[in-house]
Amino acid sequence: KAGVTQTPRYLIKTRGQQVTLSCSPISGHRSVSWYQQTPGQGLQFLFEYFSETQRNKGNFPGRFSGRQFSNSRSEMNVSTLELGDSALYLCASSLGGTGSNEQYFGPGTRLTVT
Amino acid sequence: AQSVTQPDIHITVSEGASLELRCNYSYGATPYLFWYVQSPGQGLQLLLKYFSGDTLVQGIKGFEAEFKRSQSSFNLRKPSVHWSDAAEYFCAVGVSGGYQKVTFGTGTKLQVIP
Numbered sequence: 001k002a003g004v005t006q007t008p009r010y011l012i013k014t015r016g017q018q019v020t021l022s023c024s025p026i027s028g029h030r031s032v033s034w035y036q037q038t039p040g041q042g043l044q045f046l047f048e049y050f051s052e053t054q055r056n057k058g059n060f061p062g063r064f065s066g067r068q069f070s071n072s073r074s075e076m077n078v079s080t081l082e083l084g085d086s087a088l089y090l091c092a093s094s095l096g097g098t099g100s101n102e103q104y105f106g107p108g109t110r111l112t113v114t
Numbered sequence: 115a116q117s118v119t120q121p122d123i124h125i126t127v128s129e130g131a132s133l134e135l136r137c138n139y140s141y142g143a144t145p146y147l148f149w150y151v152q153s154p155g156q157g158l159q160l161l162l163k164y165f166s167g168d169t170l171v172q173g174i175k176g177f178e179a180e181f182k183r184s185q186s187s188f189n190l191r192k193p194s195v196h197w198s199d200a201a202e203y204f205c206a207v208g209v210s211g212g213y214q215k216v217t218f219g220t221g222t223k224l225q226v227i228p
Contacts, residue, residue: 004157033216043204043218056215090157101146101208101216105157 002027004093004106012112018079021109023091025072031055031096032074033103034066037088049074050096078111086113116141116207120219127195128227135190135222137179137205146208147188148216149179153201161203164188175199200226 005024013019025032033056034046045058049068068074072093078085088110092103117140127133139145146165150158162173169181179190188205202223208216 035218042220045216048215092158102148102160102163103216104160105150107157108155110155 004091004104006091006106006109008109009107010110012114013081014114015081015083017081018077019081019111021076021089023074023076023106025074025093026104029093029095029104030072031094032068032072033092034074034076035090035092036060037090037108043090046076081113083113085111087111116145116209116217118205118207118217118219120205120222122222123220124223124225126225126227129197130194133192133195133199133224135203135224137188137190137219138186139188139205139207140186141207141209147181148206148208149173149177149188149190150204150206151201152204158204161190195226197226197228200224
């Protein structure tokens with residue numbers, strides 16, 4: 001089975017721009033979660049989507065948004081980029097049922113905001 | 115809300131020595147517990163998980179962890195460390211139920227010296 005894929009792997013943007021990151025989950029997985037990882041804050045949960053609905057949300061400003069498509073692929077959007085948004089953005093997929101919430105992570109997208 | 119504490123930010127061990135990484139969690143019910151490993155610039159890889167049953171859990175790469183409810187701990191162990199084990203290790207706790215809510219610890223960076 002193919003793993004979780006994220007595109008692009010690296011991205012450089014300018015402050016004020018917007019960016020869209022993409023995540024393709026493992027086949028059959030219906031839940032996709034997004035995390036921001038920085039040296040100072042560690043791994044912080046952004047949001048989770050299940051069957052095209054946002055099911056859970058972390059404590060991030062409204063500039064961070066996401067969506068999920070019918071094939072479970074997910075996109076994350078950050079508008080009006082700030083320097084502090086520079087981070088590794090990780091996507092994780094899981095079956096998403098009421099049982100195990102074991103997550104499988106993609107390699108991440110490294111976003112640099114200048 | 116659940117929380118995870120990894121008290122050791124950085125640990126150095128000699129190759130061939132035994133390893134124990136500490137993890138303490140806070141959660142009112144029986145948690146789902148995970149250990150992940152992250153190599154530099156990479157996503158997270160699941161080492162092992164505990165959901166229920168046997169409190170000693172075996173994982174990949176020769177790692178094991180023991181769930182101790184009385185101590186709210188889920189420490190990761192390996193009897194003999196290899197240089198390739200140098201990485202950052204994250205403990206995580208997930209809630210039981212119908213949606214993804216996984217909280218990660220701040221990580222322990224492992225250095226292996228020859």
